[in-house]
Structures are given as C-alpha cells and as structure tokens.
Amino acid sequence: MVSVDSLTYEQLAKVFDHAILKPEQTTKDVIIGCELAKKYNVKSVCVKPCDVKQASDLLQGTDVLVGTVISFPHGNSPTSAKVAEALQTVEDGAIELDVVLNIGHLKSGLVDECQQEIKTVIDACHAKNPKVIFKIIFENAYLTKDEIVQACKLSVAAGAHFVKTSTGFASSGATLEDIALMRASVPDHIEVKASGGIKTLDQVVDLMNHGATRCGSSSTDKIIDEFKQRRGL
Template sequence: MTVHLASMIDHTVLKSSTTVEQIHRLCAEAEEFGFASVCVNPCYVPLAADLLKDSKVKVCTVIGFPLGANTTATKIFEAKDAIQLGADELDYVVNISDVLNNRFDRIKKEMEEFVQVRSTASKPVMIKIILETCYLTDEQIKRLCELAKESGLDFVKTSTGFGTGGATAAHVQLMRETVGPNVGVKASGGIRNYQDAMTMVEAGANRIGASSGIAIVTQKASGENKGY
C-alpha cells in the first residue's frame, strides 16, 4: 500500500499550556516534513497563519472545543472569527448532548450553518465535524455521517483527543462506509506511531490528526513497522 503519509497529517498541539515557542516549532516542523496542516487553538491562528504565509501548510483550528456544548450562534461566531484571523480549516465539535437526546434536527441545522459560513468565506475553507465517537453507538455515528454527507461538510472526524477514547479502526471503517469516497474521514486521538496511522488509513482515513506526526513519519523512514 503506497501512501504519502506526511501529507495526510494535521500536526497538532491543543493543550491549554501551549506556548508561543511551541507554535513556532510546530509550524517549522510542519514545513520541514510536509504535513497537511498545523492544528492549533484559535488564539494561535494569527501567529500560525503568519509563520506559514509562504508555505503550502494549512492552518487548522478547533471550534466549540472540546465539549461541543456551545450554542450554534457561538460556534458560528468562532468560525467566522477564525477565518478572518487566517484559518483555512475548521474542526468543530458536534453537540454530543443533542446526539444523545436524539435532536438530529438541531444537529443538521448546525451543519448547514457551517456550510453557509464556508460558502460565504472570501477564500477556500474546509469544514470537519468532530463526532467524539467514544460516547456514541455505531447507529449514532452512522446517522451523523449521513447528515454530514447530506449537508455538504468536507470531513467527518473521530475524536477531540480529550474524551474517554480516541480513534478506532472499526469506527473509521464505519464512517468511511457511510460517507462514501467523496467525503473525508479524519482519524484523531491516540495515534502515536506509524503502525497506528497506517491502521487508520487502511480502515479508510485520509487525514490523521496527531501530536506525534514526526514520530509517525520518521518510523516509516527508518523502516520500522515493516509490512506497511
């Protein structure tokens, strides 16, 4: 199986203790290794956008993170603000309570509002919805993926990395089977090495969110985890 793994990685740092120095290092590493994006908290979007302004690396940020419990109006404000500050990709968290309360009409409306934000942006913007699959049944995951596809979102994503569990190959496979080939699937949470990443790719992921991007790609280069 031949994949360009580095170009599928969102090089991520989302801890509350993140420093300016770490953002500088994150962006330099993303350029050096050819990662798809850096994923940072909204307060660091302007810095990342400035550091990467002459680079092919995109700036990704998180919205309604990590709980998804903000109102839709708050999330949409965050989204518009992040785009104005320089974000190219937005990973927003679904309201998990709405899922558990079977309020899929609210979820669909929120998806459509994010699609509207994308359509009115002055530049291309990618929207990913974070499902936090560790809290959901397979049927709930499937329903969310169906709604995301119907609404026109760009990606469905497994996890924030702050829940009780991260990405699993079974969930990634279910998500891919549900959305088909034209919607992206991002695996995130607990992916720490090349074998983890390739397991997700083989299950159907075409983007990997990880804070261990360098370990993932350098293991490949050194010939570790042979057979992938």
C-alpha cells in the first residue's frame, strides 16, 4: 500500500502529467505550465496539439516529457484526421499521445472498428518514432462497466501502453471503482492513468492504491506542495 509517508518526492512528482488543456489557456499559460513542470520535475506536460512545438522548445534539455491529446475531447474525428493530427504532434516533439476513443462507435458495438482505428494511429506514429507512448482515453462517464472492460481489451490489442479514465471535460472524472476495474482488465505491463477532478494529495494516493500509475491534473503544484508541507520538506 502506498501512503504519504512511504512516497518519496520523486515518486510522487513522476506520477503527474501536468495538464494545460483548457480551451481558454493561452501561449503564456503554456510558458507558465512548462516552468511549473520543470520546477516540480513532473513526468510530463499534456498540452493542446497546437502548443506541442512551443512546449517542446520550452522543455528542451529537461527530463520532463511532452505529451498531447488527439481528437480531444470527444474522439469523433475520422481515422484519417486522427492519424494526421497524431503525426503532426510527433513531428512537433510530442512523445506521449493521449488518444480519445470513438465513444459513440464503442457504444454502437463497433468494437473491432475502434480497435483498428487505434492500431492505425499507433502504427503510423511508430513508423516515424517507435518510442511514442500511447494512452487511450475512454471517457468513463459515458460508458457502462462492460464497455469499460471492452475498451481496455481493445486498447491492449491495438498496442496501447496506457488506458485512461477521462478527458476531464465530461460530467465526472476518475473514480476509484473505475481505476480498480481498469487495472483488473489489462495485463500487468499496461499502465492506468487517472484524469478528471484530481485536486488533492489523498485522492492521488487513493488512486495509486487502486492501480493508477499516472495522474493527469491541472492542480499539480497544489498537490505536490501539500505533500511537501505534510512531510516537512
């Protein structure tokens, strides 16, 4: 079991993908967010596709990774558009891509089509850079438990590295129940990312204890500062 007392600073910091994804956030906000990411030495920033080049330049020479989102937040783009967007972000410097599943198609029972679409995006990007990491966003607020399990299995079969709960823009985000279900529905080598409404240290610890290995949050600094205060660092 993970606890606040058992975590090191680095272990906690490297759980975070610092999110800079709100529609109103500006290029200045990207600068502020990347400076925050460097200061706290988090795992990555997750920026809008149009901001990947800027974030890559700002984080050059650091060990903070650049991530982005594809077909965000609804997953409704056709496969060709998802491929084009993903390839452009890789060209601009993204190394982690959070791809939104086609939610409506999954709920229509088009499981094979959803799997093939994700595989097509992954294969196209890996032809350019085999090191790119893929996290598939489900948007669990819209899915049944059976659909979450289906989404886990098709993501693994398509070659994804992570399964992810949500975009943060639906009616609800990460829940402990969903994290536990996703962890139980993928092999050990597949990681689970929690996202949506993550604002406190205790919440992060609970999510980790239910199987999350990464957390997407725009409250990164507040959570890590809370950790430092409670640990007397």
